[in-house]
Amino acid sequence: MGITSDRAIERHYKCDRNGKPDLVIEGGTIVTVKDDMPVIKNGRVEISGRSISRILSHEERMACPTDCSDVIVADGTIVMPGLVNCHTHSAMTLFRGMADDLPLKKWLFEKIFPAEATFLSPETAYLGSLLACIEMLASGTTCFMDGYFFEDSLAHAALETGIRVIAGQGVIDFPAPGIPDPSANILVAREFAEKWSGFSDLIKPAIFCHSPVTCSGKTLSYACETCRVLGIPLFIHLSETRLEVEEVIRKSGKRPAHYLDSLGILDENLVAVHNVYLDESEIDLLASKGVRTVHAPESNMKLASGMAPISKMISRGLRPGLGTDGCASNNNLDMFGEMDTAAKAAKIQAGDPTVMSSKTLLKMVTSWGSAVGGLNGQIGTIEVGKEADVIIVDAKRPHMRPLYDPISSLVYCAGGSDVRDVIVAGKILMKDRKFLAIEPSDIIKEIKRLGGLIEKSLLQAQVAGI
Numbered sequence: 001m002g003i004t005s006d007r008a009i010e011r012h013y014k015c016d017r018n019g020k021p022d023l024v025i026e027g028g029t030i031v032t033v034k035d036d037m038p039v040i041k042n043g044r045v046e047i048s049g050r051s052i053s054r055i056l057s058h059e060e061r062m063a064c065p066t067d068c069s070d071v072i073v074a075d076g077t078i079v080m081p082g083l084v085n086c087h088t089h090s091a092m093t094l095f096r097g098m099a100d101d102l103p104l105k106k107w108l109f110e111k112i113f114p115a116e117a118t119f120l121s122p123e124t125a126y127l128g129s130l131l132a133c134i135e136m137l138a139s140g141t142t143c144f145m146d147g148y149f150f151e152d153s154l155a156h157a158a159l160e161t162g163i164r165v166i167a168g169q170g171v172i173d174f175p176a177p178g179i180p181d182p183s184a185n186i187l188v189a190r191e192f193a194e195k196w197s198g199f200s201d202l203i204k205p206a207i208f209c210h211s212p213v214t215c216s217g218k219t220l221s222y223a224c225e226t227c228r229v230l231g232i233p234l235f236i237h238l239s240e241t242r243l244e245v246e247e248v249i250r251k252s253g254k255r256p257a258h259y260l261d262s263l264g265i266l267d268e269n270l271v272a273v274h275n276v277y278l279d280e281s282e283i284d285l286l287a288s289k290g291v292r293t294v295h296a297p298e299s300n301m302k303l304a305s306g307m308a309p310i311s312k313m314i315s316r317g318l319r320p321g322l323g324t325d326g327c328a329s330n331n332n333l334d335m336f337g338e339m340d341t342a343a344k345a346a347k348i349q350a351g352d353p354t355v356m357s358s359k360t361l362l363k364m365v366t367s368w369g370s371a372v373g374g375l376n377g378q379i380g381t382i383e384v385g386k387e388a389d390v391i392i393v394d395a396k397r398p399h400m401r402p403l404y405d406p407i408s409s410l411v412y413c414a415g416g417s418d419v420r421d422v423i424v425a426g427k428i429l430m431k432d433r434k435f436l437a438i439e440p441s442d443i444i445k446e447i448k449r450l451g452g453l454i455e456k457s458l459l460q461a462q463v464a465g466i
């Protein structure tokens with residue numbers, strides 16, 4: 001850079017000093033994930049309060065020494081937006097590894113539903129959710145979309161750990177944990193949503209209807225209407241299995257997306273998860289109605305449900321987020337692993353290595369994901385004015401070098417354990433892989449105790465032939 005432009009930069013930045021930032025990330029390769037995916041090498045991100053206040057290139061940074069006392073040195077790292085996990089059931093961490101290698105129907109009806117009925121309580125759901133929150137933060141997820149029972153416990157766990165969440169109280173037309181009378185399911189969800197609306201900037205409520213098979217048309221319509229009145233999103237599992245599609249057709253004469261449309265619930269407020277068996281007309285229908293969609297390939301693969309036509313969905317204008325699903329069908333919440341799997345599975349599905357590029361995957365877990373969560377103006381990119389949900393990924397480890405293309409390396413080389421620092425809304429939650437405000441070992445100790453009790457109880461049931 002020449003003398004003239006150096007001086008111009010100096011002049012500009014001297015003029016631009018409007019108070020000191022509260023936190024500065026100095027150095028590192030900044031992957032902004034803005035539309036044209038600009039990458040800034042050896043730059044600086046300044047944070048004031050909750051928000052990103054300034055982003056400097058290397059040259060600008062050199063011309064403008066920082067006077068902030070709170071500096072994170074990020075040389076040799078990748079600085080990027082925090083990841084958005086668009087679908088999980090947090091407290092299911094309690095059932096991680098408990099019922100693997102089973103078909104979905106057997107897994108769900110013979111293992112998961114009975115385990116939930118026996119072991120889920122507000123206390124165990126809180127503990128399982130705490131475990132999920134620390135697992136997600138430690139692997140770079142700063143925002144997630146959850147749908148389960150005892151969602152109040154999940155919201156408290158999120159509050160405790162400082163992670164951002166869109167929390168959907170579960171609705172199903174059977175007696176469920178915390179809701180013995182299914183006729184009260186929407187009422188419980190409504191009370192949850194009203195309690196948490198406006199309670200914390202980091203927690204947004206939602207309603208989660210389990211599926212078009214496990215919720216009646218009446219329940220789905222009522223949930224949709226409640227969500228519209230409260231201005232909150234409605235989540236649903238859609239077309240997850242072939243059996244589900246067949247059952248919906250048998251009962252309604254329509255494919256699942258057309259069935260939901262006939263109920264009047266397909267709109268921009270609906271978040272449809274899985275979408276494995278969408279046909280061409282259903283993809284177009286979801287796109288034309290602006291439905292938000294979520295892809296959860298690892299769970300679909302583990303339960304051999306199938307694979308959503310994800311590259312076709314994107315080519316028709318849908319902008320899906322990516323989700324891990326719950327820990328009983330994944331079995332982890334690592335969004336870096338999910339990106340890698342999603343890219344490779346789509347390539348083998350299409351017989352085309354050019355589909356689902358690393359840029360597309362990175363958008364799915366950041367900018368598109370934040371839009372799926374209804375937070376697109378707020379998070380999802382490194383951009384001035386956005387909330388400072390930022391993660392710093394260690395790029396000095398052997399599997400990250402050489403670093404020709406940081407976006408490609410994030411998708412195909414990085415893992416959750418490469419995340420070094422985590423910031424949510426301007427607050428450092430994890431620094432050098434150490435949590436600052438919570439003690440994970442205390443949570444893990446409690447989980448170990450609870451896991452022991454669950455295991456003992458399962459063994460006793462097995463011996464008794466239950």
Ligand SMILES: [Zn+2]
Nearest residue numbers: 087237325326
């Ligand atoms: Zn799910």
